[in-house]
Amino acid sequence: MSDASATGGSPVLRMESVRKAFGGTVVLRDVDLEVAPHTVTALIGASGSGKSTLLRCANLLEDIDDGAIWLDGEEITDPRVDQDVVRRRVGVVFQAYNLFPHMTVLQNITLAPRRVHGVPRAEAEARARDLLERLGLGDRHDAYPDRLSGGQQQRVAIVRALAVRPRLLLLDEITAALDPELVGEVLAVVRDLKDDGMTMVLATHEMGFARDVADQVCFLDGGVVLERGTAEQVFGEPQQERTRRFLRRIVEAGRL
Template sequence: MKDHSLLTVEGLWKSYHGHAVLRGIDLEVRPHEVVCLVGASGSGKSTLLRCVNLLETVDDGAIHLDGRDITDVRVDPDAVRKRMGVVFQAFNLFPHMTVLDNITLAPRKVHGTGRREAEQQALELLERFGLADKAKAYPDRLSGGQQQRVAIIRALAVRPLLMLLDEVTSALDPALVAEVLGVIRELKGSGMTMILTTHEMGFCREIADTVCFLDNGVLLEKAPPEEFFTDPKEPRTRQFLRSVLDARRI
């Protein structure tokens, strides 16, 4: 474990029914760094995030978070997850609860924060991200973009060490994508450490400190965004980027 790394993934393998989905992944994430995972559907991006959050059991390799091997069998996965914020494609908000109650549930029930403190923090986050007037609203009264922003705020409410964002704009209409990307920009500006998967190549180029290309479960190429997008080294990376650009022209 390198002392300047917040997260390291070393030789990570994961298989389903005998099929290897992740093949010897090595990844290092430093504090305040934004790492974008890109690649075709089925390349292993989401599985990697799920392994980092211990939603999947790894078959081989190790993951260290803040100096601790979290893949050790003696580690409590729930204790590890308390230190991470996770946002998936689906908003997964509780429909019978208000926005405020959705955001304060984990701080109160999991972290033991008092209701008044949890609500104050939630209201501050809602104000910060332009949703102060939605605190008492129910999820079905919000647009898709607003729901995803609430989902991100809910993840932030536990004061995570690391944020994992899995295709958080893929379920949104194009008109709503910009408001969610704006939240992620703000998080980067505040120094949040993030790993995110995305198909938004322009945004990836803007937001990432490091871009990682996964292909068939292998982390094939890793580089700063300018190098990745202008001078990719691997033929498969060049092919992937061409296919993305060609799709946008259709």
């Protein structure tokens, strides 16, 4: 049974035999992945295992060398597909907030809906204000990024990704650049998005969070999805020795 069928729906994202290399270094090796609607998939593994590259390939920010990727049943790696249209359906939040420093929070959030999607200003601003309110930033719409904490900036980056109503949200180590005391507020936002039914794939080093929130966990090692399953399966009864060694180190470091 496929990952998607096990959760009751055709996959939002499907990757088949995806290979990606940078020069002579192979970063992804024959990766297969299915992400069902309204689920959270956590990508775990050591730095350099291929997690971020997998996310960038899923959004076509990196061209794959072999294999194919489908979004809602459409092969988006077909050269005839408009990549800009695909990227409008897939939101991405990176480690760095990448907010425009000369724009207010509201201007940062409404830029893409207005310029790329042609959403009228009033409609774009209304959605932005609603999202900011839901994420605890309702009073910060006129602030500039340098007046926000790191956690607030990351929440604004998440709002910006949500403002275009994405079908899929990709989160790449979104707590990596935060001070420890700010991590919780950003992870709380991801929990709320899960409760709202947002389909997400996240690369994370927050193992406790991945265990609690993920419907599917994929352990990557050397560009290969070495193990996959529910959080209970992967964290509780890993089948691969490499996975067991990785998790033992996490436990010894007090991160799980």
